[in-house]
Amino acid sequence: MIASPFTKIIVGGVIFTSILCCQCVMAQTRVFPESPVLTYPSAGADLQFPAPGTKIPFSWEAVEGATGYSVTVSKNHFPVAIVSTEGTNIEIDLNLTIDDIGKLVYWSVNSISGNVISTQPSISSFSFSLDGTPIPNLDPSAKPVPLPAPSLIIPENGSNISAIEQLNIIFRWSEVSGASAYRLIVYKDNQPLIDNVVNSTQNIGHFQQPVFDILQWEVRSIDLNGISGLAGMRNYFTIGKGVLPTPTPSPIDADIDNNGKLDIRDIYQFASRFATNDPEVDMDNSGLNEKSDLLRFIEMFVAAKQ
Numbered sequence: 221m222i223a224s225p226f227t228k229i230i231v232g233g234v235i236f237t238s239i240l241c242c243q244c245v246m247a248q249t250r251v252f253p254e255s256p257v258l259t260y261p262s263a264g265a266d267l268q269f270p271a272p273g274t275k276i277p278f279s280w281e282a283v284e285g286a287t288g289y290s291v292t293v294s295k296n297h298f299p300v301a302i303v304s305t306e307g308t309n310i311e312i313d314l315n316l317t318i319d320d321i322g323k324l325v326y327w328s329v330n331s332i333s334g335n336v337i338s339t340q341p342s343i344s345s346f347s348f349s350l351d352g353t354p355i356p357n358l359d360p361s362a363k364p365v366p367l368p369a370p371s372l373i374i375p376e377n378g379s380n381i382s383a384i385e386q387l388n389i390i391f392r393w394s395e396v397s398g399a400s401a402y403r404l405i406v407y408k409d410n411q412p413l414i415d416n417v418v419n420s421t422q423n424i425g426h427f428q429q430p431v432f433d434i435l436q437w438e439v440r441s442i443d444l445n446g447i448s449g450l451a452g453m454r455n456y457f458t459i460g461k462g463v464l465p466t467p468t469p470s471p472i473d474a475d476i477d478n479n480g481k482l483d484i485r486d487i488y489q490f491a492s493r494f495a496t497n498d499p500e501v502d503m504d505n506s507g508l509n510e511k512s513d514l515l516r517f518i519e520m521f522v523a524a525k526q
Contacts, residue, residue, distance in 0.1 A: 252285035252333045255342040256308070261327075265346040268354045269321055271366055275311035277356060278327060280342065282308050286331035292341075293327045295320055304332070318488055321348055367441035369452025370394045370402065370421070375437075377455040377495075378510070389425045391437060396449070399441040403448060407436040410498065417442065434458050434508065436495065454495045456508070474520040476500055482524050490517050 250256065260279045261267060270276070278291060291310055293301040301312045314325065325348070328341040354365055371394040375381065381389060391404055404423050406414035413435065414425050436456045441449035474482055476489035493501045495509050502509060503516035 250281070250283045252283055252331055253336065253338045254283060255331050255338045255340055256280040256283045256286075256289065256329055258327070258329060258342050258344045261344070261346040263344045263346070266352040267346060267348050268352040268365060269348040269350055270316065270355055272316075273313060274355065274365070275313050277309060277311050278329075279309035280329050283331040283338075286333055288332040290330045290332055290337060291327065292329075293325065295325045296323060316348065319484055321350065323347060366447065367396055367398055367443050367449030369450050370396045370399075370439050370441060372437070372439060372452070372455045375455065375457040377457075379457045381457055381459050390422065391425055391439075392422045393439045395421050396441040398443055399449070400444050400446075401442040403440045403442060405438055405440075407438075407454070410436075456495060474517050474524060482521060486521070490514075 258278075258280045260277060267276075278293075280289070283289075288304055288306045289308070290302070290304050291312070292299055293312060293314060295314065295316075300314055303310060303312065314320075324345045326343065326345045328343040330341045331338045373392040373394065374390060391406075393402070396402075401417055401419050402421065404414065404416045404418060404425075405412050406425055416423055416425075434456055435458075436454040438451055438454045440451055443449065474486055474490075476486045476493070479485075490501050493509075494514065498509065501513060501517070503513040503520070
């Protein structure tokens with residue numbers, strides 16, 4: 221029962237009526253069998269897609285008279301966790317995959333008292349993206365969120381370097397906040413040719429013998445704990461003008477994972493291999509992974525779906 225907002229005060233035989241503060245009336249504690257107010261993740265929150273195994277924290281306000289709470293989390297409209305706890309917060313591994321980026325995750329909490337559960341759960345939703353708000357690391361044993369990859373500056377993607385210039389090739393990339401060092405990797409045929417850890421955003425690569433091939437390079441940030449960050453898209457460059465890798469047979473279709481069907485997994489496989497000169501995504505038989513391969517993949521994917 222909510223108390224009346226009007227209070228009578230008698231002074232010298234005269235009755236005065238005062239109105240209590242509305243906030244004082246409305247800010248009463250919820251009591252069982254009501255469900256709690258959800259606090260984190262907030263409704264509509266955009267969280268940073270976490271590293272594998274990261275537990276997502278959930279929290280809510282206490283309900284007076286409740287002896288526990290039941291938490292349900294769903295993604296893609298299917299429950300992935302139904303857990304009970306006596307506290308007002310919990311951390312749950314949602315077993316996220318790359319397919320979950322951008323999709324809504326729903327969660328609800330019922331209050332419990334003995335064997336009785338509230339009938340109207342509190343419900344909220346949020347989503348994940350690559351540039352969302354970082355998730356607080358409440359569990360010391362949880363894996364930290366890896367640092368993002370820096371932007372590659374030079375050599376520019378697709379540039380050609382002469383045999384003379386190959387003796388001292390300058391690699392430069394952008395600075396990443398929180399990085400204590402960087403790991404530069406140069407690949408030839410997807411095998412590391414150079415693997416250097418440096419403390420600056422520039423390094424010089426020395427190639428003593430003529431390569432006359434196409435090379436790829438990437439840079440990973442290293443945090444203060446020595447943990448390597450995420451790998452970004454590789455850039456490629458050629459040494460020796462007009463010299464290209466040996467062409468490979470063009471893929472028959474866009475079924476990159478060869479499971480007999482076209483779905484979002486093929487898109488993910490193509491994206492993860494693009495610009496690495498993997499023959500599986502050399503869609504036009506040129507020996508390179510370029511924009512033309514992306515266009516060809518889209519054409520084949522759409523044609524197969526029609």
